[in-house]
Amino acid sequence: DIQMTQSPASLSASLGETVTIECLASEDIYSNLAWYQQKPGKSPQLLIYYANSLNDGVPSRFSGSGSGTQYSLKINSLQSEDVSIYFCQQNYDSPYTFGAGTKLELK
Amino acid sequence: QVQLKETGPGLVQPTQTLSITCTVSGFSLTSYYMQWVRQTPGKGLEWMGFIRSGGSTEYNSEFKSRLSISRDTSKNQVFLKMNSLKTEDTGVYYCARITTVGVMDAWGQGASVTVSS
Numbered sequence: 001d002i003q004m005t006q007s008p009a010s011l012s013a014s015l016g017e018t019v020t021i022e023c024l025a026s027e028d029i030y031s032n033l034a035w036y037q038q039k040p041g042k043s044p045q046l047l048i049y050y051a052n053s054l055n056d057g058v059p060s061r062f063s064g065s066g067s068g069t070q071y072s073l074k075i076n077s078l079q080s081e082d083v084s085i086y087f088c089q090q091n092y093d094s095p096y097t098f099g100a101g102t103k104l105e106l107k
Numbered sequence: 108q109v110q111l112k113e114t115g116p117g118l119v120q121p122t123q124t125l126s127i128t129c130t131v132s133g134f135s136l137t138s139y140y141m142q143w144v145r146q147t148p149g150k151g152l153e154w155m156g157f158i159r160s161g162g163s164t165e166y167n168s169e170f171k172s173r174l175s176i177s178r179d180t181s182k183n184q185v186f187l188k189m190n191s192l193k194t195e196d197t198g199v200y201y202c203a204r205i206t207t208v209g210v211m212d213a214w215g216q217g218a219s220v221t222v223s224s
Contacts, residue, residue: 034210043201043214044152050208087152091209095167098152 002026002090006099012107017078021102023088025069032092035064035073037084038101044087048073080106109133111202115218119192127218129185129202136160136178140205141185143176146217147198157205158185192222 003026013019023033031051036044046055048064051071061076075082083106088099115127129141142157156166158176166174175188185202200218203211 032209036211043217044211045214046210046212049206049210055212089152089154089210094154094165095169096154096209098154100151 001095002029002093002097004088004090004097004099006088006102008102009100010103010105012105013078014107015078015080019075019078019104021073021086021088021104023066023071023073023099025071025090028068029090029092031067032090033064033066033071034089034091035062036087036089037082038087039084047086075104078106109204109213111204111213111215113200113202113215113218115200115220117219118221118223120224121192121194121222123192124188124190125192125196125200125220125222127187127200127202127220129187129215131183131185131202131204134204136180136183136185141176141178142203142205142211143185143187144201144203144211145196145198146201147195149195155187155200194222196220197222 005024007022033051035048037047038044047058047062051066052064063074085101085103087101110132113129119125140157140159143155146152156176158164164176173190178185202215204213206212
């Protein structure tokens with residue numbers, strides 16, 4: 001199975017800051033990487049697919065990058081509504097594994 | 108408007124079978140793959156399996172021996188059945204629609220399941 005290692009596990013940032021979350025795959029996943037946002041008490045929602053493609057309706061302050069085994073999610077100009085847990089998932093090979101999540105809080 | 112909604116039993120006894128129904132609207136099950144994902148305190152988010160638009164299935168080998176995914180296209184419903192439940196199966200079970208690029212673009216609100224005697 002492909003292991004997805006996400007870092008940091010938690011993150012505290014101020015409004016307007018830029019934050020970056022990393023995801024490391026245990027083998028090359030050829031950009032088959034998605035990012036999901038899960039707000040408290042809600043189901044996950046798709047933010048980014050294929051490493052850097054923004055899902056419809058997602059604010060442009062979210063961006064994804066990376067290739068091979070290393071990927072990142074960047075949030076520019078942090079807003080209060082961005083308080084969430086963020087997960088990466090590889091959809092390259094079954095089983096389609098998730099990272100453990102990054103909990104983003106406001107400072 | 109695309110909608111998905113899971114309905115399940117809430118509480119299941121150990122060794123029993125879990126059955127959850129996902130009712131969808133706003134799209135056709137014959138056009139999309141549908142997936143089940145669960146979120147447990149012990150393992151976080153886990154991909155369980157999916158049913159293709161043509162009706163064939165693929166499962167995570169972790170669950171393969173006790174998991175079954177099926178559907179009724181006439182009722183716009185997808186079903187999850189998992190037997191031999193253990194307390195570690197306690198969590199929230201989500202159905203989700205899969206896009207052509209293999210990611211989940213629509214999710215249900217989740218069915219909370221507690222396995223306890």
